[in-house]
Amino acid sequence: MTFDALTSPLPMTSSPDLRPLLRERVCVDCGCTLTGVLGLCGDCAEVRQWREVEGRRLAEQKVRQSRWQALCPPLYRHTDWAHADLAPGLVALVQSWQPAPGRSLLLTGGTGLGKTRAAFALLQRVHDSGRSVYALHAGDAWDHGSHLQGLASAVRLQYHEDPRVAQTAAHCLHRARTCSLLLLDDVGKERASGQTGQLSEAVGEALFGLIEHRLVHALPLILTTNAPGATLQHRLGPDRGAPLLRRLLESCTVVGG
Numbered sequence: 631m632t633f634d635a636l637t638s639p640l641p642m643t644s645s646p647d648l649r650p651l652l653r654e655r656v657c658v659d660c661g662c663t664l665t666g667v668l669g670l671c672g673d674c675a676e677v678r679q680w681r682e683v684e685g686r687r688l689a690e691q692k693v694r695q696s697r698w699q700a701l702c703p704p705l706y707r708h709t710d711w712a713h714a715d716l717a718p719g720l721v722a723l724v725q726s727w728q729p730a731p732g733r734s735l736l737l738t739g740g741t742g743l744g745k746t747r748a749a750f751a752l753l754q755r756v757h758d759s760g761r762s763v764y765a766l767h768a769g770d771a772w773d774h775g776s777h778l779q780g781l782a783s784a785v786r787l788q789y790h791e792d793p794r795v796a797q798t799a800a801h802c803l804h805r806a807r808t809c810s811l812l813l814l815d816d817v818g819k820e821r822a823s824g825q826t827g828q829l830s831e832a833v834g835e836a837l838f839g840l841i842e843h844r845l846v847h848a849l850p851l852i853l854t855t856n857a858p859g860a861t862l863q864h865r866l867g868p869d870r871g872a873p874l875l876r877r878l879l880e881s882c883t884v885v886g887g
């Protein structure tokens with residue numbers, strides 16, 4: 631019951647039959663005497679309302695935390711920003727960058743610089759503010775058991791014979807297109823053909839389609855890669871490589887080498 635409902639006076643238009651309800655009572659919480667309709671004094675009603683609001687806030691926080699744990703692999707949950715191996719530019723970026731419509735980020739550079747850590751720190755800030763975020767590995771490195779969190783694996787499994795698997799994969803792809811901020815990690819780490827070095831048609835199309843869709847609709851993305859631009863371009867093939875790279879360079883703030 632809300633504070634208002636507990637303490638609001640009887641409407642003046644209420645039936646005179648209700649007037650006798652307004653009598654001296656003892657507050658059920660603190661034992662003070664009061665004159666009212668309900669057995670709760672104003673102070674105690676306020677305390678109850680505060681507890682209710684606080685309980686709801688804690689429950690929401692718990693849900694948010696468990697959603698974050700489902701999204702962020704354990705390795706990236708705790709980052710010490712004073713760690714000597716992390717690129718100093720990334721630390722400054724984590725402190726300052728804010729996503730906005732049409733403002734995306736491309737984190738590049740060699741392995742071990744902290745790109746993925748920085749990306750998760752930014753994503754968590756947006757998640758904590760209550761907006762929908764999602765994170766996919768471009769290949770399948772974050773999948774474990776039935777947990778699916780890779781673009782290439784979702785593409786592969788979206789037509790799986792088990793409808794639950796197919797549905798999970800379709801849900802991954804849908805979230806990646808629609809969330810308010812997407813992290814796509816390790817672009818260039820998807821499995822490519824040993825002969826041509828190119829992605830499969832399905833993965834190339836999904837990667838191109840997802841990035842293009844988000845950029846065209848000004849839906850922010852954080853991408854990380856340690857593959858040079860020429861490698862990314864080659865992996866996507868002649869039709870998609872050059873346009874995608876151009877679009878990325880047009881739309882993203884590029885951080886790193």
Ligand SMILES: Nc1ncnc2c1ncn2[C@@H]1O[C@H](COP(=O)(O)OP(=O)(O)O)[C@@H](O)[C@H]1O
Pocket residue numbers: 708709710711713715716740741742743744745746747748854
């Ligand atoms: N708890 C920690 N806090 C900060 N940095 C860490 C921590 N544990 C390991 N590292 C460093 O983080 C780096 C890897 O971060 P990561 O984001 O995976 O890099 P990248 O994505 O650029 O390859 C490594 O250099 C490692 O030494």
Ligand SMILES: [Mg+2]
Pocket residue numbers: 745746747815816854
């Ligand atoms: Mg990484």
Ligand SMILES: [Zn+2]
Pocket residue numbers: 657658659660661662670671672673674675
């Ligand atoms: Zn009371």
